[in-house]
Amino acid sequence: MKLHYKGKYDLNPDSLPHQPHKPNAVPFKEAKDTKTMAMICNIAAFLLLIPLLIILFFRCGRNGLINLFWGSLLSMLCLFPHEILHAVCFKEDVYLYTNFKQGMLFVVGTETMSKSRFIIMSLLPNLIFGFIPYIIAMIIPSASILGAFGAVSICMGVGDYYNAIHALVQMPKGSRTYLHKFNSFWYIPER
Helix, strand or coil: EEEEEECCCCCCCCCCCCCCCCCCCCCCCCCHHHHHHHHHHHHHHHEEEEEEEEHHHHCCCCHHHHHHHHHHHHHHHHHHHHHHHHHCCCCCCEEEEHHHCCEEEEEECCCCCEHHHHHHHHHHHHHHHHHHHHHHHHHCCCHHHHHHHHHHHHHHHHHHHHHHHHHHHCCCCEEEEEECCCEEEECCCCC
């Protein structure tokens, strides 16, 4: 994997690295642009945060909510490491973009992936920065700062769950996926 930092995304999908479509490629049924994707993900993240914080409060007490500021700060510091964890799942060139205006950072690559590798790539950072710290706080309530960090990180990964769910539901057995501009496609390799 070779990571290329590209900076601010100009909202033009044609500017993203991409290869020609594979034969018989099928687009994922997903948001067609970053504005729609950001709106869906931001609403879902907010709705997910509420029950996570309620659970954190009942398990860790007031400290869970008091540590929300520190957990949020830690989550912000993990934005780039989050994307790096996505990037390490690629074997070839991968490109990192920022889109702070719509609350997004993302990586794209032009290689194809199996369904399972795509799902692992999508979920890996959320497991490391979100679910593991949150579960630790559920086991050890005095680690409430980890719970707050995990809760915010879990919510920041909503776009990744969105991608993983689309792969699980839409990709048939034996298919492969790839990114083309801003959207994902799947295809069955010719034998």
